[in-house]
Amino acid sequence: MKKLLLPVLLLLPLPVHALTVVATLPSLAAIAKQVGGAQVQVESLTSPHQDPHYADAKPSLIVSLNRADVLVVNGLDLEVGWLPPLLLQSRNARIQKGAAGYVDASQAVRLLGVPKGPIDRAMGDVHPGGNPHFLLDPRSGARVALLVAKSFAKADPPNAATYQQNASALAASLDALAATTTAQFAQIPAERRRIVVYHDSLTYLVDWLGVKQVATLEPRPGIAPSPQHVAEVLQVIKSQNVKVIAQEEFYPKNTGKTLAGLAHGALAVLPGGADFPTETYAVHIKNVAQALRAGL
Numbered sequence: 001m002k003k004l005l006l007p008v009l010l011l012l013p014l015p016v017h018a019l020t021v022v023a024t025l026p027s028l029a030a031i032a033k034q035v036g037g038a039q040v041q042v043e044s045l046t047s048p049h050q051d052p053h054y055a056d057a058k059p060s061l062i063v064s065l066n067r068a069d070v071l072v073v074n075g076l077d078l079e080v081g082w083l084p085p086l087l088l089q090s091r092n093a094r095i096q097k098g099a100a101g102y103v104d105a106s107q108a109v110r111l112l113g114v115p116k117g118p119i120d121r122a123m124g125d126v127h128p129g130g131n132p133h134f135l136l137d138p139r140s141g142a143r144v145a146l147l148v149a150k151s152f153a154k155a156d157p158p159n160a161a162t163y164q165q166n167a168s169a170l171a172a173s174l175d176a177l178a179a180t181t182t183a184q185f186a187q188i189p190a191e192r193r194r195i196v197v198y199h200d201s202l203t204y205l206v207d208w209l210g211v212k213q214v215a216t217l218e219p220r221p222g223i224a225p226s227p228q229h230v231a232e233v234l235q236v237i238k239s240q241n242v243k244v245i246a247q248e249e250f251y252p253k254n255t256g257k258t259l260a261g262l263a264h265g266a267l268a269v270l271p272g273g274a275d276f277p278t279e280t281y282a283v284h285i286k287n288v289a290q291a292l293r294a295g296l
């Protein structure tokens, strides 16, 4: 059998894709794949297990970017620490900032956490355009799907209707998922819907689910928790009877574990993104909500 298989495979035509798509994050890749269907080949530059603020600028990523017709980025400076040099070295005019093949997902969503006054370095790693972690709200994912469909339609007009249909169906199902999950969380008494987070990355998640974030373990974004700050957070946990410390899987867990133990509560570790290509964005969102709910 084995001997026969190889010649047969060689005779089969290679799968032909209308578009080659690269996304910076696995959740964006999962959305792009659902919008593009069989017409597109999609690759994610990062895995759900790594912190997207500090991805490795590996040379292999330049090769991927060089071949892409469309690049989907999160935006709001989330990838500012690693993407710009890779994009420059890709020598691919189709996907440079401002080109038709450059899709900034943040332009589709309602933004939270936009700094009100002037910002400076003392405030830590603040994102000046607003909080970039909007993909943890499926209502943002829905808006991103519609934006991605527009750019695919521009890059590949013959399949425009398919992209738009796929995106509309995905957006409708994500909006429905958002509504049913909100209703589930509303059943939980309000005094239990309080959490402490590690990084300020759950802003959109708590906004969607009606959960209150009472403190962050990082004293400022990107700054590791200091003993003094942790002691202050413990006071807040005790005074507000918080039972859950929530964080994405790629942040250090020691402090959260210790505090959860002192509060007789739980550390809710959330998946860092859709496990592309095996998991859809909707399943990822369900898993995030489930992981949070289990602790409350």
Ligand SMILES: [Zn+2]
Residues within 6 Å of the ligand: 053, 132, 133, 199, 200, 201, 221
């Ligand atoms: Zn951040």
